[in-house]
Amino acid sequence: MKESVKVLYVSSRGDIGGGGENYLLTLFNNIDKNRFKPIVVLPNDGSLRQPLEALGVEVLVIEANYGWLQPDAAWYKTIEGAQSRVNEYISLIQNHKIDLIHTNSNLRFEGAMAAQITGTPHLYLAHIEYQPEMPIFQRVPLHLPSFAQLMDMLSDHTAAVSWSVANTLASHISNGAIEVIHNGLELRQFDDALAVEPNAFRTELGLTADDILITAAGRISPDKGFDYFVEAAKRVSELKPDHIHFAIAGDPENTVHATLLNELVQKHDLSDRFHFLGFRKDIGSILAGSDIFVLSSRKEGHPYIMLEAMASKCAVVACNCAGVEETIEDGVSGFIVPLGDTDLLAERIDGLIDSRELRDRMADAARTRIESSFTADRTANKLMECYDRLVSLTAKPPGSIGIELFLQNCAELGRLGNRSIELEHRLSQLERNPFSRLCQFAKQLFGNKPS
Numbered sequence: 001m002k003e004s005v006k007v008l009y010v011s012s013r014g015d016i017g018g019g020g021e022n023y024l025l026t027l028f029n030n031i032d033k034n035r036f037k038p039i040v041v042l043p044n045d046g047s048l049r050q051p052l053e054a055l056g057v058e059v060l061v062i063e064a065n066y067g068w069l070q071p072d073a074a075w076y077k078t079i080e081g082a083q084s085r086v087n088e089y090i091s092l093i094q095n096h097k098i099d100l101i102h103t104n105s106n107l108r109f110e111g112a113m114a115a116q117i118t119g120t121p122h123l124y125l126a127h128i129e130y131q132p133e134m135p136i137f138q139r140v141p142l143h144l145p146s147f148a149q150l151m152d153m154l155s156d157h158t159a160a161v162s163w164s165v166a167n168t169l170a171s172h173i174s175n176g177a178i179e180v181i182h183n184g185l186e187l188r189q190f191d192d193a194l195a196v197e198p199n200a201f202r203t204e205l206g207l208t209a210d211d212i213l214i215t216a217a218g219r220i221s222p223d224k225g226f227d228y229f230v231e232a233a234k235r236v237s238e239l240k241p242d243h244i245h246f247a248i249a250g251d252p253e254n255t256v257h258a259t260l261l262n263e264l265v266q267k268h269d270l271s272d273r274f275h276f277l278g279f280r281k282d283i284g285s286i287l288a289g290s291d292i293f294v295l296s297s298r299k300e301g302h303p304y305i306m307l308e309a310m311a312s313k314c315a316v317v318a319c320n321c322a323g324v325e326e327t328i329e330d331g332v333s334g335f336i337v338p339l340g341d342t343d344l345l346a347e348r349i350d351g352l353i354d355s356r357e358l359r360d361r362m363a364d365a366a367r368t369r370i371e372s373s374f375t376a377d378r379t380a381n382k383l384m385e386c387y388d389r390l391v392s393l394t395a396k397p398p399g400s401i402g403i404e405l406f407l408q409n410c411a412e413l414g415r416l417g418n419r420s421i422e423l424e425h426r427l428s429q430l431e432r433n434p435f436s437r438l439c440q441f442a443k444q445l446f447g448n449k450p451s
Contacts, residue, residue, distance in 0.1 A: 225298045
């Protein structure tokens with residue numbers, strides 16, 4: 001019997017909370033583990049480990065911090081360690097006899113570089129458009145064509161979770177060859193949540209059957225556009241002062257932005273009807289208890305949370321970020337509004353509040369749309385077909401002089417940077433030393449007289 005293909009997955013995060021992590025958990029519940037054996041590398045030992053291991057997935061950790069690189073010390077530490085991290089991947093590939101590497105991230109390159117050095121096939125799966133505001137790209141600014149060419153150079157194949165994302169990359173890579181594999185959901189968990197009466201989340205908030213609950217969800221960060229949601233909530237509340245509630249579920253990843261959102265809610269006098277829920281594990285119950293879902297994001301790839309809301313029979317109003325137009329049929333399975341148009345966003349929400357018949361019709365159409373086109377088994381099958389093609393390619397020769405020299409330069413630059421920071425710190429300590437200041441004063445007072 002043929003041995004299963006060992007696939008090494010490189011994850012952006014070590015904690016649950018984003019679409020990329022949901023993607024992996026859903027995939028491993030649907031992939032044929034008799035044919036493919038997944039091994040996941042996390043950048044830190046976080047909350048994602050437990051659910052992965054519960055699915056029978058081997059989890060390894062190669063420490064890496066890409067979260068905040070503005071301080072020079074953080075940046076130099078990151079680049080100094082790049083060579084050793086790539087070497088850890090190389091050892092892992094060789095010791096575990098990895099057949100294929102799947103990078104599930106826009107900001108992790110170590111697995112791709114190790115794939116080039118070892119001659120292992122590599123798949124880059126783009127979950128979102130290139131984001132120049134990511135910390136690593138603030139330190140190493142790239143234009144979009146250069147980013148696309150980098151990923152193409154490091155990969156044997158490139159895939160994207162939506163046509164919107166694919167189209168931003170396709171014209172800049174060889175042959176424009178990008179495959180689109182949409183995200184998909186397991187519907188059972190949403191069916192289970194819908195079947196529970198009364199809904200636990202509405203009970204938690206003390207809502208009655210007459211109350212309308214309008215929900216948004218995602219990491220609390222500027223790219224999720226929750227400020228647009230709050231502004232639309234202000235306009236809706238002016239039109240509908242009673243029985244309307246708003247909620248945001250999500251980890252306050254960016255605490256500064258979370259504080260600004262709270263202040264905006266208070267400024268608009270919405271505190272009695274606006275609920276900040278924080279990170280929640282019961283997103284199925286929250287969506288099942290919601291009447292309307294709002295996707296206000298500035299940037300997405302193929303938003304999982306929007307798919308989940310549609311599967312939960314919410315009426316959806318979505319800003320037109322990546323992945324929305326190819327999922328929602330405007331006016332049928334939801335409403336699409338231009339990005340940042342809070343007036344139209346509020347108008348669409350208000351229209352849904354006014355018409356229970358419209359809400360129900362759109363919610364049913366949304367659910368049908370998910371069932372027909374965006375299920376987990378479809379996604380897993382397409383991805384396994386992609387894996388089959390990659391492992392059947394003629395083996396490429398191992399080695400990359402360019403990558404090896406780049407990593408050596410990173411290590412040396414990091415060491416020099418850290419040394420310069422250390423010297424600056426010592427100099428600062430000397431300048432604060434009273435004896436040092438006394439010596440300087442004496443030198444100024446007596447000058448350099450000949451003996």
